[in-house]
Amino acid sequence: MAEIGNAPVQHAVLAVLSASRRCLTIEELADTAGISRRQAWNGTVGLIARDYVVRRERGCYEVTEEGLVAHTAGTPLKSGPAGPLERCRKPQANTLNGRLWRAMRMKGKFSLGDLLNLAAHGDEGNAEHNAGRYVRALVAAGYLTELRRAKPDRPGSNGVKRYALLRNSGPLTPMLRRGGDIYDPNTGELHSCASSEAGGKS
The missing domain is CATH 1.10.10.10 (Winged helix-like DNA-binding domain superfamily/Winged helix DNA-binding domain)
Known part of the structure; x- marks a missing residue:
């Protein structure tokens, strides 16, 4: 044909x-x-x-x-x-989510703070909020899973929330779409995860 x-x-x-x-x-x-x-x-x-x-x-x-x-x-x-x-031959080369995804693939297990230390630039506003939103979406889409919290480092703390990468689909950054869905250019799949916006901070 x-x-x-x-x-x-x-x-x-x-x-x-x-x-x-x-x-x-x-x-x-x-x-x-x-x-x-x-x-x-x-x-x-x-x-x-x-x-x-x-x-x-x-x-x-x-x-x-x-x-x-x-x-x-x-x-x-x-x-x-x-x-x-x-x-996506030229995927979001220097976006926060692109750097977060590379950090996740490199570390495998991490906290939000670990990711921000590797991926956030000093001049990037709302990096913690945006990174938390992206992490919650990836959890809802099945890319990440929450691990048991690390032991509290100070009185009154619940410990640090940690995550593990479950679905390492490839080098291209899974994209958070309007409405909360994740589009994965590595596989061409769209994962519905609107519930990711529910709940508290990561």
């Missing part, structure tokens, strides 16, 4: 999902759109990154309201995300 550009592939995938209005597998998308499975996968991942498609369950994808509006309006997809690695 001849390869075609990523923008036409995304248009084809979006058209199929918009017409279906139900959850479809990559195989179903490829067969219906008349493209290869690799093209269907790359197109779907690109549309997820645009918030036009969401993964409802493992291996099953559905158009979002934003995607329906874009398809109906004929919004052009001139360029942009392709496959998970192509899309």
